[in-house]
Amino acid sequence: MNEGIDRKLITVDSVAEGLASVGYIPSRQIATAVYLAERLTKPILVEGPAGVGKTELSKAVASYLNLPLIRMQCYEGLDEGKALYEWKYGKQLLYTQILKDKLGEEMRSASTLKEALTRLDSIDDIFFSERFLEERPLLKALRHPSGAVLLIDEVDKADQEFEAFLLEILSDFQVTIPELGTVSAVVPPIVFLTSNSTRDMGDAIKRRCLHLHIGFPDPHLERQIVEVRVPGVSERLRLQLVSFVQQIRGMDIKKLPSVSETIDWARVLLLLHADCLEYDMVRDTLNVLLKFEEDVDAVGSQVTAFVHKARSEAEGCL
Amino acid sequence: MFAHELLVRFLTTLRASGIRISVAEELDAMLVAEVVGYKDRSLLRDALGLTVAKSLEEKKIYEICFDDFFNREELREKLASEKEANGKSGDDNGSSTTLGQMLLDGDRSGLLLAIELAANQVGISQIRLFTQINLYAQRILEQMDLGGVQAEIGTMRRFGSPQMSQQADQLEIALENLGEDVREYVRRQFEVFARGEPDRIRDGFLYQMRLGSIKPRDKARLRIIIRQIARRLATRHARVLRKKRKGKLDVRRVIRTNIPNDGVLFRTAFRLKKIQRPKIVAICDVSGSVASSAEFLLFFLWNLREILSGVRAFAFSSDLIEVTDILDKLDPEEATKKIMNSIGFGATNYGNSLSTFRKNWMTIVDRKTTVIILGDARGKRTEPRIDIVRELSERAKRLIWLNPEQRQVWGTGDSDMLRYKPFIHLAKVCNSVANLETVVSDLLEAERHG
Structure with missing residues (x-):
């Protein structure tokens, strides 16, 4: 890790401030996690409901540290060829075709079969060298000269075999490529794994990671996030809309609104030139906040009460 | 350090x-x-x-x-x-032992510290069982020089000056309080150090125990065990399923994938075998006679739905309803409660329930379907409708009956089990979690080869 980055991550507070400077307001726990991840060179496994900023966190870290973000989206059936490396078959083929004559020449000058074979051997190595190696995200992250932020997104969607394959990379920051040998990281990347808990991660992988659970933010934090993300929103509206969303989270519905939905909603309200929550406006824009028809219905019946409470709470704060 | x-x-x-x-x-x-x-x-x-x-x-x-x-x-x-x-x-107040002095002074903080020290010396962190609390409390007291103080009380009484015996009384009361404090302390430490331990022992018992005889207080624990088993089965099952999917070489796709390589065949592509989605219809008896195990059978059904997609679930006592939706929407606990409230605890009527099933849902049973019936086959001497079971058996790939009763009592009293049995492909006793696991594991195995 170069010196600039070291300095940027010197304390938990500096991490928190730094992330805030690129538009990500971390909770104390999140900042601690990033700080420790760098200190101990350990990957972070981030879990939590959708839309609370798991993926966003790694983007923020990358832009704060000025490192490239290398992202790998996991899905069922993801394998080494797509995650780690692949040979450029086409190029290999093309080159052998073009160099056919040259090869023939080389071979002709060989006097014995043994000699020809030795020459062929040396050529073979040429075709399986760096030149023909197609880097996939994991290898790219390991070999990046200045280090990188590696985001392994939705690792729970990948197969368990793939999880096992990740272990070597996560604990030693190295991978073994049969034709080339072991590749170790130049600078260990900062690794984030995210999971939506569609299935439980294996113990082995959990053991190697710091485990960060990002839940829904408390009102104070959420207000800060809205303030940074949607700067045009007036303070009154901000207080009211956050209070409203927080009340919805207390309900028993299919999909609770996340921070990302709160931000979207704040943007919508801003576009509608709202200064405070109006009953009708809230009803009309509920579909931004809620993703299921039943949820919209359920919350719709509560709008009056929620808006009323949000207003009085906001007045109390102002 | x-x-x-x-x-x-x-x-x-x-x-x-x-x-x-x-x-x-x-x-x-x-x-x-x-x-x-x-x-x-x-x-x-x-x-x-x-x-x-x-x-x-x-x-x-x-x-x-x-x-x-x-x-x-x-x-x-x-x-x-x-x-x-x-x-x-600390000035001398008549007692020669440190403990005695602290007791007479009412030096509570000193006593607490002494308890801590003594507890560490007797190795309180080794405590594992509830029954050890008194033992450890006694050891701590001895470590704190209980003997010395008792001897002192004895001496004070023997010399008998009124002031002395008054002090002895004081000491005795203080000792009693101390004993309470120590026991309380040990109890708390037990909570801390041994909370996980009894669980482990209990898990072993619960795994083998008859479902019906499990106490309410152990139910929560049992749910956790079932959840674990379901998860275990799910992972094992999923892995094999994937492996088995690789089929024959797909020539057309091989050519297509290798077009970028100038038609030279570098990479192979395989056809995927069509997986037969296991279709399972589970019919669960939740009547009064099996109520205690029904709850767990339902709970297991819920978890089964997580492992296998396409499980349709039904529950009945005097009549039958489909509960797939309920299991889908709610937590296992709530779902079980809701089902038990809406249809559970009634008088069993197999005939009536089966004919309701036949009327409304018989069409979903086809050659690919496995039907599982969970119940004790005790219909309170109502018409058992054997013909429907026979029909089920003919239509379905397999008909499995899981009975919470021991094999010996099948057919006794109002049990129609033996009359149903000729049409059942697989009849099994299923009365403990351990049992449940083997049965479902077999089931998954059969589905794969099926």
């Missing part, structure tokens, strides 16, 4: 509270503690939490434990330093 020991003790506490911490994680925790230091309590709390608590449930437990533990530590330190401050100034 002191901080290090503190941390190890804390980790022991966490382990004892049910958080799994491996040795590697323990080392990580120490590293983390070194990096962040012990001064900033909330920072330490966050940092250690990231390292040792690896799920939401564990994090909840962790936070409670952390506060508990460090508050106690703080108190202990305060007591120790107080003692340091006024330690030597």
Whole structure:
């Protein structure tokens, strides 16, 4: 890790401030996690409901540290060829075709079969060298000269075999490529794994990671996030809309609104030139906040009460 | 060094509270503690939490434990330093032993500290069973020189001056209070150090125990076990399923994928076998006679739905309803409760329930379907409608009957089990969690080969 980055991550507070400077307001726990991840060179496994900023966190870290973000989206059936490396078959083929004559020449000058074979051997190595190696995200992250932020997104969607394959990379920051040998990281990347808990991660992988659970933010934090993300929103509206969303989270519905939905909603309200929550406006824009028809219905019946409470709470704060 | 020991003790506490911490994680925790230091309590709390608590449930437990533990530590330190401050100034008040003096002085903080010290000396962290509480309490008291004080009381009484015997009375009362304090202390330590242990022992029992005879207080625990089993089965099942999917070489796709290589065949492509989605129809008896096991059968059904897609579930007592939706929408606990409330505990009527099934749902049973009936086949002498079971058996791929009763009592009294049996492909006793696991494992196996 170069010196600039070291300095940027010197304390938990500096991490928190730094992330805030690129538009990500971390909770104390999140900042601690990033700080420790760098200190101990350990990957972070981030879990939590959708839309609370798991993926966003790694983007923020990358832009704060000025490192490239290398992202790998996991899905069922993801394998080494797509995650780690692949040979450029086409190029290999093309080159052998073009160099056919040259090869023939080389071979002709060989006097014995043994000699020809030795020459062929040396050529073979040429075709399986760096030149023909197609880097996939994991290898790219390991070999990046200045280090990188590696985001392994939705690792729970990948197969368990793939999880096992990740272990070597996560604990030693190295991978073994049969034709080339072991590749170790130049600078260990900062690794984030995210999971939506569609299935439980294996113990082995959990053991190697710091485990960060990002839940829904408390009102104070959420207000800060809205303030940074949607700067045009007036303070009154901000207080009211956050209070409203927080009340919805207390309900028993299919999909609770996340921070990302709160931000979207704040943007919508801003576009509608709202200064405070109006009953009708809230009803009309509920579909931004809620993703299921039943949820919209359920919350719709509560709008009056929620808006009323949000207003009085906001007045109390102002 | 002191901080290090503190941390190890804390980790022991966490382990004892049910958080799994491996040795590697323990080392990580120490590293983390070194990096962040012990001064900033909330920072330490966050940092250690990231390292040792690896799920939401564990994090909840962790936070409670952390506060508990460090508050106690703080108190202990305060007591120790107080003692340091006024330690030597204690004047003689008639008792020759330290414990006696503290008792007479009513030096509560001193006593608490002494209890802590003695407890450490007798190895309180080894406590594992509830029944050991009195034993450890006694050992701690002895370690604190209970004998010395008792002897002193004896001497005081023998010399009999009124002042002396009054002091003896005082001491005796104080000793009694001390005994209470120590027991209370040990009980708390037991909570801390042995919380996980009895669970493990109990899990073993519950796994083998008859479903009907499980006490209400163990139910929560049993649910956890069932959940684990379901998950285990799911992973095992999923892996094999994937492996089996690879089929014959797909020539057309091989050519297509190799077009970029100038038609030279570098890569192979295989056809995927069509997986037969196992279709399962589960019909569960929730009447009064099997109520105690019905709850768990339903719970298991819920988990089964997580393993296998396309399970349709039905419940009946006097009549039958489809419960697939309920199981889908609600938590297992709530779903079970809701089903039991809407149809459970009634008088069993197999005939009526089966004919309802036949009327409304018989069409969903086809050659690919496995039908599982969970019930004791005791219809309170109502018409058993054997013909419907026969029809089911003919239509379905397999008909499996899981009966919570022992094989010997099948067919006794109002049990129609033996009359149903000729049409059942597989009839099994299913009365414990262990049983349930083998049955379902077999079932999955059969589905694969089927």
